Amino acid sequence: MNTKQGRLGWLFTSPYLIYAVVFFLIPLVWSLFLSMTDWNLISPTFSFVGITNYTEAFQSPGVKAAFFVTFKFLAVFIPLVVASSVIVALIVKGLPKYKGIFLIGFFLPYLASGVVSSLIVKGLLSYNSPINEFLRNSLGLDIDWLGTPFAALFVVAVIIAWKFTGYYALILTSGFESINKEIYEAAMIDGVSAWQRFWKITFPLLYPALYTVLILSIGVTFGIFTEVYQLTGGGPNFATNTWQMEIFTRAFSNLQAGYASAIAIIASVVTFISIFIIRKIIELWGKRNGWD
Amino acid sequence: MKTKKVVSILFLASLTVTSLAACSTGNKVQNGVVKDGVTTIEFWAAPNPTQQVYWKEVAEEFTKENPEINVNVSPMKESPTSEASIQSAIAGGSAPTMSENINRGFAAQLADSKALVKLDELNGWDKLKESRNMENTMEGWEFSDNHQYVMPIYSSPMLFGWRLDILEEIGVHEAPKTYSEMLDVAKKLKEKYPDKYVWAKDALADPTAWKRWFDFFMLYDAASNGNNFVEGTKFIGDEKAGEKVLGFVDDLRKEDALLTRKAKDPFESGLGIFTDIGPWTISYWKEKFPEMKWNETYTLAAPPVPDDKETSNVNTFADTKGLVVYASATKEQQEAAMKFINWVYSNPENDLKWFEKTNLPPARDDLTTNDTFKVFLDKNPELLPYAAAVPNAIPPMDNSKYNDIQTFIGQHAFNPVVKGEKDPKTAWKDMQEAIEGVLK
Numbered sequence: 001m002n003t004k005q006g007r008l009g010w011l012f013t014s015p016y017l018i019y020a021v022v023f024f025l026i027p028l029v030w031s032l033f034l035s036m037t038d039w040n041l042i043s044p045t046f047s048f049v050g051i052t053n054y055t056e057a058f059q060s061p062g063v064k065a066a067f068f069v070t071f072k073f074l075a076v077f078i079p080l081v082v083a084s085s086v087i088v089a090l091i092v093k094g095l096p097k098y099k100g101i102f103l104i105g106f107f108l109p110y111l112a113s114g115v116v117s118s119l120i121v122k123g124l125l126s127y128n129s130p131i132n133e134f135l136r137n138s139l140g141l142d143i144d145w146l147g148t149p150f151a152a153l154f155v156v157a158v159i160i161a162w163k164f165t166g167y168y169a170l171i172l173t174s175g176f177e178s179i180n181k182e183i184y185e186a187a188m189i190d191g192v193s194a195w196q197r198f199w200k201i202t203f204p205l206l207y208p209a210l211y212t213v214l215i216l217s218i219g220v221t222f223g224i225f226t227e228v229y230q231l232t233g234g235g236p237n238f239a240t241n242t243w244q245m246e247i248f249t250r251a252f253s254n255l256q257a258g259y260a261s262a263i264a265i266i267a268s269v270v271t272f273i274s275i276f277i278i279r280k281i282i283e284l285w286g287k288r289n290g291w292d
Numbered sequence: 293m294k295t296k297k298v299v300s301i302l303f304l305a306s307l308t309v310t311s312l313a314a315c316s317t318g319n320k321v322q323n324g325v326v327k328d329g330v331t332t333i334e335f336w337a338a339p340n341p342t343q344q345v346y347w348k349e350v351a352e353e354f355t356k357e358n359p360e361i362n363v364n365v366s367p368m369k370e371s372p373t374s375e376a377s378i379q380s381a382i383a384g385g386s387a388p389t390m391s392e393n394i395n396r397g398f399a400a401q402l403a404d405s406k407a408l409v410k411l412d413e414l415n416g417w418d419k420l421k422e423s424r425n426m427e428n429t430m431e432g433w434e435f436s437d438n439h440q441y442v443m444p445i446y447s448s449p450m451l452f453g454w455r456l457d458i459l460e461e462i463g464v465h466e467a468p469k470t471y472s473e474m475l476d477v478a479k480k481l482k483e484k485y486p487d488k489y490v491w492a493k494d495a496l497a498d499p500t501a502w503k504r505w506f507d508f509f510m511l512y513d514a515a516s517n518g519n520n521f522v523e524g525t526k527f528i529g530d531e532k533a534g535e536k537v538l539g540f541v542d543d544l545r546k547e548d549a550l551l552t553r554k555a556k557d558p559f560e561s562g563l564g565i566f567t568d569i570g571p572w573t574i575s576y577w578k579e580k581f582p583e584m585k586w587n588e589t590y591t592l593a594a595p596p597v598p599d600d601k602e603t604s605n606v607n608t609f610a611d612t613k614g615l616v617v618y619a620s621a622t623k624e625q626q627e628a629a630m631k632f633i634n635w636v637y638s639n640p641e642n643d644l645k646w647f648e649k650t651n652l653p654p655a656r657d658d659l660t661t662n663d664t665f666k667v668f669l670d671k672n673p674e675l676l677p678y679a680a681a682v683p684n685a686i687p688p689m690d691n692s693k694y695n696d697i698q699t700f701i702g703q704h705a706f707n708p709v710v711k712g713e714k715d716p717k718t719a720w721k722d723m724q725e726a727i728e729g730v731l732k
Contacts, residue, residue: 041383043405127492127555128563144553147497229372233500252376253501253695255401257383 035262040255053262063263065238066246067270072153073221073242074274081161081217082210085168092169093176103173106166114163114226121159122146122231146232149239156227156240164220168213175209176202204289214282215275222271243267331361331628333621336368336378336391338613343392346649350642354635361628368393382407382620389621390629393613394442396433396687397694402616403441404692409617409626410439416630424637425658428683433614435690436524443633444614444655445646449681450510451592451608453569458488458562467593469603471540474566474596478549481565490549492564496541496710497552499702501695505688506568508706509609511537514595518607518686522697525731527724536598538709538716545712552710560584570611571651571678586674594681610685612655640664653678693730700726 035053039046057063088106092099109117124131125145135141146152179202187197203210225244228234234241234249247267251260286292337347344367351363368391369377375398381387387407394402402408411417420443421427433444454467459477462484468474478490495503512521516533544550551564558564560581569592577584584590594606617629636642643654644664651672659665659679669676691697705723708714714722 040379040401040405042379042402042407122554123556125554127551127553128558128561129556147494147553233498235499236497248372252373252379254693255379255405 031261031264034258035265037258039258041257042255046258049258053259054266056259057262057266062234062238062241062246062249063266065234065241066243066263066267069153069239069241070222070224070243070270071274073157073224074218076154077157077161077221078214078217080157081164081168082213084161084165085172085213088165088169089172089176092173099173103166103170106169108166109163110167112163115230117159117163118227118230121155125155147236149236152232152236152240156224156231159227159231160220160224164217168217171212171216172206172209175206178209179205207286207289207291211282211286215279218275218278219271222267222274243270329360331624333361333363333390333625333628333632334388335363335365335632336388336393337365338393339367339370339374342649346646347392350636350645351632354632358631358635361631363632378402382618385620387618387620389625390615390617390633392445392615394616395613396442396690397698399442399614399616400435400690400694401692403435403437403439407619408441409619409621410441411443411617411630412440414617414626414630416634420630420634420637423634424640424643424656425662426656428657429655432687442614442616443637444612444687446650446652447610447612447655447682447685447687448570448572448652449608449610449678449685450506450568450570451677451681452510452595453559453567453573453590453592455559455562455565455589456587456591457589458485458565467591468596469593470599470601471536471543471596472599474540475543475547477565478544478547482548488562489551489558489564490544490547490566492551492553492555492558493567494552494554496550497707499699499707501698501702504698504701504706505609505611508537508701509686509688510568510595511540513607513609513686514597515601516607518684520689522689522691522727522731524691527727527731529724529727531720531724533598534705535716535720538705538719540596540598541706542709542712542716545710550710557581559590571653571675574672574674575651592674592677594684605684607684607686608681610682610687612685612687614655644668651675653682655682657683696730697727700730 034041036048036050037046038049038053092102092106095102123129126132132143132145135143143151145155183201183205184197187201192200223244224242225248228240228242228245229248232240234245243263244267247260247263250256250263335347335351337344344365347365351365355362366388368374371377374393378387378391378394378398382402399408417440421430426444429444429447430440433440433442435441452467456467458481459465459467462477462480464477464480468477474490481488481490493507496507512530512534513519515537516530519528519530519533521527521529541550551558555561555563559567559569560577569590574586586592594603595608597603597606615633617626621629640656640662641664643656646652647654647665648668653659653675656662659682660669660676665679669679688694689697700723704726705714705719709716709719
């Protein structure tokens with residue numbers, strides 16, 4: 001590549017490079033610096049505390065909870081959102097016409113405000129809501145949806161899955177469209193059942209789209225905040241205390257920006273390692289099915 | 293090729309400028325004095341429309357009389373909370389000159405970071421206290437460093453509302469005053485209405501720090517005669533009173549009189565017959581629940597006290613917020629801010645206007661004796677109990693770690709007792725240990 005071309009290359013990549021430097025690199029360096037201070041961002045003075053914020057964070061019940069809660073969310077949210085988006089994509093795929101309109105309909109929750117949907121759910125699940133009155137009076141079920149650890153986590157996971165299902169279904173629909181129809185025709189000639197067709201043909205061939213959906217949804221899990229903030233505040237007993245919730249509480253309620261930055265750095269390392277491991281597992285599955 | 297290059301560079305430059313402009317808050321640099329010697333002060337009002345209208349009107353009148361000072365009123369941002377917005381503004385160098393809606397705990401955090409002006413060091417402070425008749429009220433507002441950082445605008449003593457109609461139905465003719473009277477009500481209620489609760493409130497089981505103001509601190513202030521909880525770095529909570537409060541809540545739980553689930557309008561629907569009520573609820577009811585009528589459907593009472601306590605002049609928590617001046621303001625702005633505050637509060641009519649618009653009792657010593665407020669209180673008798681309770685109301689603690697402290701009260705004591713997970717003695721001990729740990 002000659003110098004002229006090289007310069008042009010730099011020129012055309014510079015918008016993203018500038019964006020990355022301003023919004024990722026500088027904040028990251030700033031965060032690293034903050035995490036080694038006791039600064040709250042508003043005090044005129046601060047001291048360097050070395051790795052104290054990190055050692056304190058590792059012992060904090062809030063941080064420990066955030067670590068485990070995120071994996072609990074992964075275990076509940078990922079299967080939920082993948083299953084629901086596959087189902088929606090399959091339904092849309094089977095429609096004779098107006099596929100686009102239905103897809104837009106399913107996509108709309110993605111545009112809805114997390115605050116609004118959380119408040120609606122809060123109302124729906126209140127003790128004296130019609131749903132709970134019915135469950136209590138007709139089935140004798142008295143469920144404290146947001147007051148028991150697993151139920152609260154499940155409710156939050158369901159809301160986020162509802163929000164993202166349409167978006168992921170859109171990606172999966174394009175994945176379905178890219179599968180060669182001749183493979184299905186050959187399978188039908190060989191007498192393969194619909195169930196087998198789905199698991200032996202569709203699912204493995206959907207790998208590129210599924211890969212995208214899985215990586216995106218894992219990213220979402222590590223960033224859960226609004227629904228938790230609105231519905232449970234991280235409770236009961238830290239059962240829904242996510243990384244973002246813990247960082248927010250420390251930085252904005254307790255005015256501990258330095259400490260919150262240390263948690264943010266730990267969270268990003270955990271997120272990076274987790275996504276790396278999960279990605280490798282998914283790629284392994286892809287390789288087994290012939291995807292390199 | 294040359295044209296392409298020029299276009300690319302222009303495109304890149306405009307993209308960069310646009311991106312950076314998007315990060316701007318749009319605030320102009322404030323140097324305190326603008327053209328023609330007019331000092332501009334930025335005032336952040338609480339984000340509710342009523343208070344914004346009030347401050348805009350008052351600021352306009354003030355500027356008419358004092359053209360050398362321009363008070364620019366704008367709403368405080370609430371994204372995600374007003375405290376977070378203020379913190380970001382200070383960190384970003386775009387803090388206003390002054391703002392309202394500041395509670396004492398948050399003010400302590402800001403004062404600890406030297407972000408607030410010591411109001412008692414500004415010219416005009418003493419005159420303000422005298423002209424507003426708030427010298428006694430201000431005594432409770434002094435911070436542990438013996439300075440004043442907040443000028444309280446209102447002080448709402450929190451009272452408990454009782455569903456009078458349901459009490460009548462179970463044969464009780466007045467609001468209970470002591471723990472045993474209340475437990476008696478709980479028994480009678482469950483006997484007649486097993487599906488109803490005495491106290492139906494999800495926040496009882498929620499450790500969020502501020503929620504303790506409206507349950508634990510109301511009961512604790514009443515049981516301890518307003519004893520402080522923390523002084524500087526020392527925990528000085530009244531153990532006996534605290535254990536009695538927790539024991540009382542535990543007794544209510546044992547009677548199945550507490551509902552800690554989120555319920556829609558539990559008090560208004562009669563699902564619960566007792567709850568904390570602030571004066572703002574009265575105006576809300578007038579609009580949304582006209583059937584809620586004082587001395588018919590509901591009554592207001594001081595918090596219940598242990599059986600061995602006096603039932604008159606009972607202390608309670610004061611939900612109170614005030615004005616602060618930020619240290620980042622220039623000297624001219626600070627002086628102009630004090631002049632504005634003095635102008636507003638030297639005239640009781642402005643406090644009356646506030647009271648009429650917001651129902652929040654102005655933080656002054658003469659609320660029940662000053663004729664200015666008499667007509668309004670006569671027209672709104674349901675606000676009289678609040679006005680009368682102002683002298684017994686205890687403001688929140690002035691500790692910069694109030695958020696941790698109050699979270700621990702919930703996490704280690706109040707919430708587990710409400711849920712029957714701990715006995716009151718152990719709960720108090722655990723809470724004390726946790727608080728002492730954070731105060732070190």
